[in-house]
Amino acid sequence: MLAGKRVKGFLSDVTGVLYDSSHGGGAAISGSIEAVKKVCEFLNYFYQLYAESKVKFLSNESTATREEFVRKLEKLGFELKPDDLITPAPSCAKYIKEHNLRPHLLVYDDVIPEFDECDFSNPNCVVVGDAEENFTYENLNKAFRLLHGNPDIPLLSLGTGKFYQRTDGPCIDVGAFTTALIYATGCKHIEMGKPSKEYFNNALEALGEKAEDVVMIGDDICSDIGGAQKLGMRGIQVRTGKYM
DSSP: OOTTSOOOEEEEOOBTTTEEBOTTOOEEOTTHHHHHHHHHHHHHHTTTTSTTOEEEEEOOOOSSOHHHHHHHHHHTTOOOOGGGEEOHHHHHHHHHHHTTOOEEEESOGGGGGGGTTSOOSSOOEEEEOOOGGGOOHHHHHHHHHHHTTOTTSOEEESOOOSEEEETTEEEEOHHHHHHHHHHHHOOOEEEOSTTOHHHHHHHHHHHTOOGGGEEEEESOIIIIIIHHHHTTOEEEEOSSGGGO
C-alpha cells in the first residue's frame, strides 16, 4: 500500500509495461503513454513540495543502445531521453573497465557500441545479452570454450529473465542461455541486470533516493517486484506483459 507513505521517486520497467516488443518496433500497451504523462505531470505539479521527486525507466533491454531504444519509444509516442533509461549494457561496460576485464561478447549486434571503449584482446570474461539470432550453436560454443576449464573467467549476463512478451507471443530470454553456460562450465556468474542488488542500487543512485522512498512498477513478479522489494522498495505489478 502507498497510502500515508511519501513517494519521492518511481522506477518503471519498460517491456511489458510501456510496450510489447516486436521485430517491427512493437506496440504501445493501451493507456501506457497517458500513464507516463500523468506521472510526470504529478511530479511537476508537486515540484516545489517534492523537489527531489524523479522517475527513471529500468530495463533489461540488451538489443539496442539507450539512444536507439529512446528513438524506438519515441516512434510509439513516448517522450523520453537517454538519461531517463537505465539499461544493463552501460553498467556492464563500466564494470568491465573498473575491473580491467577484456570481454568476449555474445550480444545483439546493435548493442555492441555500448562496449566501444573496452579492450577485446585476449578475452578474460564473457558477456551474454539478448543476442536473438546470434544465439547459434557456434557462438554459444565459443563462449563455452572460453569458460570451460577457466574458473577465473567470469560470465557477465545482461539479465537472467526466462522469457519476455512480444506482440507475436512469448520469447525465450537471456536467462535460459546463461543457465546453460553455467551448467556446462560451473563458471562464476555476475548478473548485471534485474533483479540483482547492484543493478537496483545503481538505479537508486541515479534517482538520488533511498529504497523506502521509491516505488518500482513492473510486470515480472520476480525480476521487477521481487528484486525491488528485497532492497526495501515498494512494488506495483501491472496486469500486462508477463502477467497476461
